[in-house]
Amino acid sequence: MPAVIEQSVQARLVASAPRMETVPATLRYDRKDPYAVSMAFPPPATLEGVEVSWAFARELLVQGVERPAGVGDVRLRPYGYDRTVVEFHAPEGVAMVHVRTSELRHFLARSEHLVPAGSERDHLNWDQDLTELLRERP
Template identity: 70%
Template sequence: MSTVIEQAVQARLVASAPRMESVPATLHYDRREPFSVRIDFPAPATLEGTDVSWEFARRLLTEGVEEPAGSGDVRVRPYGYERTVLEFHAPEGIAMVHIRTGELRRFLERSEGLVPTGTEHLHLDLDEELADLLGGH
């Protein structure tokens, strides 16, 4: 069984202009890092012209499709019935994208199939993490 889930999604970049630009993004979940998810944006979709990734708690995404969640660098909230807003706060400013809620739910269901909520701790390799921390790897 694979330990990684990747799912391509279309994110709609929210800007001050009335038209929102669609940008590709990839949601990523790795059983070896069971508490977190990552979203990757390719260089053409970013202001810096470089690939950008944001990693945050899977629980934040799970809660955010239902109700506003998060108070730090990443915030997630429903936007109507069909979309969810992800806000990314950085020193350079705030980026907001809309993603279809159905796509996020499908991704979360797939991650649940790999690591059910509440069992994340069973998938941690604490010996490897400790060795990395102590410089033994």
């Protein structure tokens, strides 16, 4: 069984222009970091021209496809019948994308198959994490 799940999705960038631009994004889930998911955007899709990745709680994604969730840098909420709005808040501003809810649910089901909800702590390597934390840095 793989330790990492990646899934490409099409995100529609919400802008002040009447037409929304579609940009590629990649959802990622790693069994080594079982509480988190990430959403990455390739360089052509970002203002900085570099890949941008946002990490947030898997549980936030679970909640956000059902109801408004999040109060920090990443917020989600259902939009209409088949979309979920994902908001990314940074000092430079706010970026909002629409993603098909079915794609998010499929990704969540795959991550749940890899690490069932409630069993995340069983996939943490406490000894290795503590060793890395206590290791002297140059």
